[in-house]
Amino acid sequence: MKPHEEILRSHLEGYPFMIQEVKQAETGWYALTDRGKKRIIYCPDENLLRWSHRWREYLADQGVRQVERYLTTKQREHWISVSVGCYALSDYWEQDTTWFTHPFLQKEGYQVLGETLARIHECFESIEEVYRGRYRKKGILNETRLKNSYRHLHAAMKEMEKETMNATNKWLLYNLFRVAERVKKAEALYRASGVENDQTPLSFAYFPLSSLVYWEEAWYITGLHNPVLVPRHEDTLSILEQIHETGGKEGVRVFLSAYAGRRSMPIRERNYLLALLSYPLPVFSRLENISVFVEEKERMGIDFQLQIRREHLLQCVLETQELCGEASG
Missing domain, CATH: 3.90.1200.10 (Aminoglycoside phosphotransferase (APH), C-terminal lobe)
Known part of the structure; x- marks a missing residue:
């Protein structure tokens, strides 16, 4: 396993599902889990991710359920903070044209x-x-x-x-x-x-x-x-x-x-x-x-x-x- 993949896996241990594999695609990193394919989001600025999280949850509260939201960890947090920023997981849909x-x-x-x-x-x-x-x-x-x-x-x-x-x-x-x-x-x-x-x-x-x-x-x-x-x-x-x-x-x-x-x-x-x-x-x-x-x-x-x-x-x-x-x- 490549060092970067190991680092990502270690960051994602806080989620309540099994990480089977971490892979890289043209659009970024994703994880194969026992609950399907998940997108791995890295953000170097936690306040920016908080801004992004806010509108996603607002849409969900308004009844717009089909929005890519940040999944919760075992500690009921929506992302994992590390020294260089933060990581989050979401359900995965390919962008479409x-x-x-x-x-x-x-x-x-x-x-x-x-x-x-x-x-x-x-x-x-x-x-x-x-x-x-x-x-x-x-x-x-x-x-x-x-x-x-x-x-x-x-x-x-x-x-x-x-x-x-x-x-x-x-x-x-x-x-x-x-x-x-x-x-x-x-x-x-x-x-x-x-x-x-x-x-x-x-x-x-x-x-x-x-x-x-x-x-x-x-x-x-x-x-x-x-x-x-x-x-x-x-x-x-x-x-x-x-x-x-x-x-x-x-x-x-x-x-x-x-x-x-x-x-x-x-x-x-x-x-x-x-x-x-x-x-x-x-x-x-x-x-x-x-x-x-x-x-x-x-x-x-x-x-x-x-x-x-x-x-x-x-x-x-x-x-x-x-x-x-x-x-x-």
Whole structure:
């Protein structure tokens, strides 16, 4: 037996079932036990695991039983703490992507995702304790990034002034002016959201659709064990982008409708979501490094295409705003 397997087995002795074998797969470690296959979760930050445990138990208390929860030890604890973090076990479901391509399951899956995310956000409504560990990040938008965005745009435009104004460069300069307009719009919405004043609860930086699994005619929420935490609704943004790509405008509508059916999105949060959608992130991936911009500006067309796709998503969301309560200003 390999040393790492021995260490894992020793940590798992506190569980009330027999560990028959410990194995490693592409998605991580798992244990074969006398009660079936179990996922082994390692988290270096116990407070992060506690945050994760909280929303899982909240969903279970709300009647959502098909959620990957942390199994209890012989001492009725939900994880085992060690010097380098903590270990937990859960029931094992493989992450799944096949339901994305099935028309009926696709729509039902988007609905389940909307309701589930709303419940997770709902879980942290009245909790004053805030996670401030190393897995907390500022997120996509903050005051520093917005200020730097104008600086990057100014630098790019100055570089363009050195170039011959042929048709390609005129097109590029025109689009850079449009990018500046998008930044101003995102900045106004960001300030209206109050996120800079730490008024928005934390949530996932990214929520993969593959965390939703369809198995034996039931939906299961899996994974999401060691997330990076950022101000709420970057997870909403990530889901919307994935749904827009796989399910189009109708998929976006189904998801937002399901979310709103469970939880009305306050105007501050809605402003932040719209700010995230308005900010031209695809373009700044290249603009933030002026040397890269100079060398690869002919590839900016790809970035603008990605930005157009995001603007289409923004329009889809705006058209379904009435599903989320009061209109945003």
